[in-house]
Amino acid sequence: MLTEEIMTQEIDKGDAEKCHEDCNAKLFYSDAAKYWENVPATVNGMLGGFGFISHIDIDGSEAFLKTLFTLENPPDKNYAVDCGSGIGRITKNLLVKHFKHVDLVEQNSKFLNTAKKSLSSCSTRIGEYYPLGLQDFCAAPRKYDVIWCQWVLGHLRDDDLVDFFTKCMNGLKENGVLVVKENVTRSDYVEFDTEDSSITRPYDNFKSLFKKAHLECIREQKQLRMPGILYPVFMFALRPSKTLLAHLALQTTDTSSI
Numbered sequence: 001m002l003t004e005e006i007m008t009q010e011i012d013k014g015d016a017e018k019c020h021e022d023c024n025a026k027l028f029y030s031d032a033a034k035y036w037e038n039v040p041a042t043v044n045g046m047l048g049g050f051g052f053i054s055h056i057d058i059d060g061s062e063a064f065l066k067t068l069f070t071l072e073n074p075p076d077k078n079y080a081v082d083c084g085s086g087i088g089r090i091t092k093n094l095l096v097k098h099f100k101h102v103d104l105v106e107q108n109s110k111f112l113n114t115a116k117k118s119l120s121s122c123s124t125r126i127g128e129y130y131p132l133g134l135q136d137f138c139a140a141p142r143k144y145d146v147i148w149c150q151w152v153l154g155h156l157r158d159d160d161l162v163d164f165f166t167k168c169m170n171g172l173k174e175n176g177v178l179v180v181k182e183n184v185t186r187s188d189y190v191e192f193d194t195e196d197s198s199i200t201r202p203y204d205n206f207k208s209l210f211k212k213a214h215l216e217c218i219r220e221q222k223q224l225r226m227p228g229i230l231y232p233v234f235m236f237a238l239r240p241s242k243t244l245l246a247h248l249a250l251q252t253t254d255t256s257s258i
């Protein structure tokens with residue numbers, strides 16, 4: 001009886017903690033969505049008032065992307081996806097210049113509509129507009145040569161980010177690459193921004209999340225020429241580790257044999 005009582009209390013405590021966690025997660029995502037609803041659908045809006053750095057950012061991304069095309073086993077130039085695309089700034093200024101087709105994933109419908117208008121001159125090159133949060137996005141298997149994630153992953157909690165990375169790996173074609181371009185802290189700890197409900201991770205934290213998702217970082221570069229008052233920005237090019245590749249291959253064999 002006593003044992004049962006203790007067990008019940010433990011289960012209740014566990015449930016309460018889980019409930020609290022779920023509630024926090026929901027708030028983390030809904031607060032971010034609310035924040036972005038009130039942001040203008042402009043380059044300046046996307047970059048928090050620092051619209052003037054857009055060309056510096058795009059130049060740095062383009063130089064980094066070009067180095068990926070010089071790899072021994074480079075990604076193809078057929079299909080890219082812009083994750084957390086906002087108004088399509090990166091698609092328009094970078095991805096459509098290098099890939100035949102681009103998909104966009106963005107949870108804010110106002111931004112996606114602006115992206116559609118802004119990309120109308122190259123609409124035949126745009127595949128899908130996915131109106132989704134990245135925590136709910138599952139890339140079609142082996143569809144993409146490059147998956148580009150920029151200034152959005154601070155909106156994903158660690159467990160969702162690792163899940164997202166795993167789904168991205170499944171969405172990459174052979175020789176495909178996942179690019180992560182994000183702010184990193186100068187401190188050693190995760191910094192929470194209550195205004196937009198996002199976190200900024202330290203460099204080492206990204207590295208340990210890549211490891212947790214079984215990703216291998218094949219190239220990285222710090223973005224140069226950023227104003228000193230902003231966080232440092234890093235670009236990472238990632239591929240599945242050998243262990244993950246073997247696991248994904250096994251999954252493919254299993255599916256085809258069903």
Ligand SMILES: C[S@@+](CC[C@H](N)C(=O)[O-])C[C@H]1O[C@@H](n2cnc3c(N)ncnc32)[C@H](O)[C@@H]1O
Pocket residue numbers: 029032033036046047048083084085086087088089090105106107108111132133134135150151152155156
């Ligand atoms: C700082 S803006 C960057 C936009 C774009 N990546 C760029 O660099 O121009 C962040 C974008 O992430 C989107 N976002 C926020 N939380 C998201 C989530 N959970 N899933 C997908 N997009 C999200 C916002 O709506 C916004 O468009």
